[in-house]
Amino acid sequence: MRSGIVALTNMCMIYDDKGNVLIEEKVGRNYKGLIFPGGHLERGEPIVDSVIREIKEETGLTISDLQICGVKDWIQKDGSRYIVFLYKTNSFSGEIKSSSEGEVFWIPLDELKKKADFWHLDKMLEVFCKDEFSEVFFDATDEDYDVIIK
């Protein structure tokens, strides 16, 4: 495609040096589950700046030294794309403060892996944690589609 309708969003896995990650328990009208914080890019906003802003808004933390891990790439039923830029960092400062989007708290990564059943977080964790993967892809226009990692 030359150009098309795309939603651009971000998500960030903040981790410490003790095996914990910062998770958000999202509470939306149509969903509820454990997911990493993030959100939509603003018009004209650089991707890295959008990650830093969303993390500040949803967790209270100021992050730096972001590493790109990959992309969640979702073909929606109308054929448009939904893209999530996946970042991680262990550089952060400030105090945790939850927002109206959901409570944020530390959880051992091993424990999260057992509970990751929301928004394909199980597949996203493979991309966040393993260098050989850089994409979570699924195509909702295909009724037999499965979520794959590449």
Place this chain on the structure above:
Amino acid sequence: MRSGIVALTNMCMIYDDKGNVLIEEKVGRNYKGLIFPGGHLERGEPIVDSVIREIKEETGLTISDLQICGVKDWIQKDGSRYIVFLYKTNSFSGEIKSSSEGEVFWIPLDELKKKADFWHLDKMLEVFCKDEFSEVFFDATDEDYDVIIK
């Protein structure tokens, strides 16, 4: 922005274990210069698949074990975005075969750095080569804009 018009493209730096990278001398109607091979995503195509396909078409090589390095993120004059997913790999097989888009050939990376004056390749090389950077950003709606890396 919730959703907007976005062009999605890719670019890949293929490198060997002797300090060389595979470059393409693009020959378009309005441009001519040294750049890494790549191109547009097809409708519904996963990003990783699009990189493998474009590299096959433009260089003759079959690549694997792709690593994501970052994104070139360009706000165009009409406010739409132009995104280039930047990948690299040193896993390739086959024989080099140039396409009508331009001749491809190996060049020492150090030599390329001195010649990189086309399409912000100098800034992209920072993202390809340094883990601390993941974005080349510029905003063409701002007359005083400069290309920055983040």
